[in-house]
Amino acid sequence: MSVRFSSHLFAVVAILLAITPAAVQSAPRGANDYGIPQVAKINEQIAAAWDAYELKPSQEATESEWCRRVHLDIIGRIPSVTELQEFTKSRSATKKADLVGKLLFDDKYTEEYARNWTTIWTTVLIGRAGGTERNSLTNREGMQKYLRDCFARNKPYNDMVDELVTATGSNRPGAENFNGAVNFLTMKVNEEKGTQATADVAKIFLGLQVQCTQCHNHPFNEWKQQKFWEFNAFFRQTRALRQFVPGTRDVQGAELVDQDFGGEGGTPETAEIYYELRNGLLKAAYPVFIDDTEIGKSGYVSEVNRRDKLGELIQQSEYLDMCVANRYWAHFFGYGFTKPIDDMGPHNPASHPELLAYLGQQVREHSYNLKELIRWITLSEAYSLSSRVTKANEKDDPLLGETPKFTHFYLRQMQAEELYESLLVATRAAETGGSYEQQERSKSEWLSQFVMAFGTDDGGESTTFNGTIPQALMMFNGELIRNATDDKNGSFLWELANSNMKPAQAIDYLFQAGLARRPTKDEIAIANQLFIARASSGRDKKRVDPGAATLAALQDVWWAVLNSNEFIINH
Numbered sequence: 001m002s003v004r005f006s007s008h009l010f011a012v013v014a015i016l017l018a019i020t021p022a023a024v025q026s027a028p029r030g031a032n033d034y035g036i037p038q039v040a041k042i043n044e045q046i047a048a049a050w051d052a053y054e055l056k057p058s059q060e061a062t063e064s065e066w067c068r069r070v071h072l073d074i075i076g077r078i079p080s081v082t083e084l085q086e087f088t089k090s091r092s093a094t095k096k097a098d099l100v101g102k103l104l105f106d107d108k109y110t111e112e113y114a115r116n117w118t119t120i121w122t123t124v125l126i127g128r129a130g131g132t133e134r135n136s137l138t139n140r141e142g143m144q145k146y147l148r149d150c151f152a153r154n155k156p157y158n159d160m161v162d163e164l165v166t167a168t169g170s171n172r173p174g175a176e177n178f179n180g181a182v183n184f185l186t187m188k189v190n191e192e193k194g195t196q197a198t199a200d201v202a203k204i205f206l207g208l209q210v211q212c213t214q215c216h217n218h219p220f221n222e223w224k225q226q227k228f229w230e231f232n233a234f235f236r237q238t239r240a241l242r243q244f245v246p247g248t249r250d251v252q253g254a255e256l257v258d259q260d261f262g263g264e265g266g267t268p269e270t271a272e273i274y275y276e277l278r279n280g281l282l283k284a285a286y287p288v289f290i291d292d293t294e295i296g297k298s299g300y301v302s303e304v305n306r307r308d309k310l311g312e313l314i315q316q317s318e319y320l321d322m323c324v325a326n327r328y329w330a331h332f333f334g335y336g337f338t339k340p341i342d343d344m345g346p347h348n349p350a351s352h353p354e355l356l357a358y359l360g361q362q363v364r365e366h367s368y369n370l371k372e373l374i375r376w377i378t379l380s381e382a383y384s385l386s387s388r389v390t391k392a393n394e395k396d397d398p399l400l401g402e403t404p405k406f407t408h409f410y411l412r413q414m415q416a417e418e419l420y421e422s423l424l425v426a427t428r429a430a431e432t433g434g435s436y437e438q439q440e441r442s443k444s445e446w447l448s449q450f451v452m453a454f455g456t457d458d459g460g461e462s463t464t465f466n467g468t469i470p471q472a473l474m475m476f477n478g479e480l481i482r483n484a485t486d487d488k489n490g491s492f493l494w495e496l497a498n499s500n501m502k503p504a505q506a507i508d509y510l511f512q513a514g515l516a517r518r519p520t521k522d523e524i525a526i527a528n529q530l531f532i533a534r535a536s537s538g539r540d541k542k543r544v545d546p547g548a549a550t551l552a553a554l555q556d557v558w559w560a561v562l563n564s565n566e567f568i569i570n571h
Contacts, residue, residue, distance in 0.1 A: 076116030146180025207323035271299025321360030
């Protein structure tokens with residue numbers, strides 16, 4: 001886009017500098033539990049911590065801020081202008097509860113809800129790049145298909161966990177005996193005697209980090225080397241069998257199976273495994289759960305299916321309940337009750353232990369309905385607060401190592417997937433985006449470029465915008481932004497320029513589309529200068545084209561909106 005290098009650059013930069021979340025005024029604060037006891041309990045417990053630490057919460061976020069926030073967090077994208085206006089114009093006293101209910105339970109949003117949480121849980125279970133490696137035993141499409149079905153049907157969380165832990169079958173959609181749930185373990189069970197499966201199951205579903213105890217006792221928590229290998233013993237009957245493309249050695253899939261395990265000592269009746277102490281001595285281990293519950297030692301699947309028993313024990317554990325409550329709280333607030341969220345226990349006390357235990361209990365009592373957990377969190381007073389820090393809560397700063405007190409909404413940058421989906425909605429490209437499969441392929445292609453551009457120095461996956469030069473260049477000149485600011489016939493901006501809107505109305509629409517708010521007086525003044533400058537440059541030509549000048553000015557404004565901090569930040 002020529003504006004980046006033209007005489008209009010300074011006006012565009014002026015808009016960019018003017019656009020910050022602080023440009024919006026906060027509304028008066030007022031708690032409301034909507035008659036939901038779980039929301040009342042959250043409000044009570046969070047407020048008690050405020051009092052204990054002599055902190056005061058920020059004011060309530062504006063309606064448009066909250067509307068944008070809840071759309072991003074529940075369905076993974078900003079609201080459309082129509083959705084925003086429908087919410088802000090409503091005078092219902094229960095408008096927030098109504099919107100949350102709509103995003104969670106209205107058929108209109110089922111696909112988007114499933115898509116967003118499939119994306120989130122795919123990353124949790126197999127990583128952002130899982131299944132994209134050459135000859136991988138993970139089929140990413142199969143994993144996503146399973147999760148999408150779970151979230152579209154609102155499958156109880158405990159059932160989903162049980163299926164992921166105990167699944168058998170083929171990992172490839174279309175294959176005989178296909179079961180997408182196996183993709184969680186197919187790449188993990190064969191590696192180093194299933195140690196990766198051991199670590200991931202404990203961490204993801206129980207919130208217990210055990211990987212350090214593989215070789216020695218943990219110096220800071222109660223986990224010992226013996227406990228690691230007792231947990232590992234549950235996976236020793238399981239194998240992922242490679243499936244090759246006919247006539248080649250290229251892997252096209254895998255089948256997860258349970259097989260008799262003869263034990264490392266050659267005695268399948270007891271099927272022990274051995275691990276080495278730091279002094280070189282060998283010790284035997286048998287399947288024992290984290291609460292010291294023992295199961296049968298036989299390695300014969302017909303006598304004891306170890307993974308099935310593990311699934312049952314996980315469902316009985318209170319760690320399952322608290323772990324998912326902690327994970328979902330962290331999703332909506334940016335911080336959980338523990339840091340990290342998957343390292344719970346006496347060695348790492350929760351910031352709000354009573355509330356964490358209560359939410360875990362409520363998750364169990366409500367049949368592991370994750371939508372209910374989301375409803376309680378998003379309707380809480382803490383979630384409704386402004387992100388603007390005050391003198392009365394400036395000490396509540398987790399970035400400085402402080403335990404989060406949730407006196408204000410903590411700013412966080414969009415995930416890459418959220419940016420992608422938000423740009424589609426902001427430019428109305430989602431309305432003609434093709435089939436679900438086509439949309440996912442297009443998104444995956446773009447995300448692969450994102451990982452390459454934003455990957456960390458140690459090769460890790462980057463999931464947020466981190467201010468690097470590659471990120472800035474991608475936002476300034478990348479293909480996604482170029483498409484979003486395209487001025488060709490039929491594009492979003494072309495339609496806006498050729499509509500019946502006056503310049504002021506078009507500017508207002510762009511701000512609502514990108515930032516979920518109307519522009520301030522300063523922003524309007526700067527945008528008007530752009531319109532004047534573009535019109536003046538058009539008069540220097542032999543043939544004046546007012547439409548082209550308007551389109552160019554809108555393009556300048558839109559590019560500045562999309563490259564503002566406010567656009568990429570969830571506030």
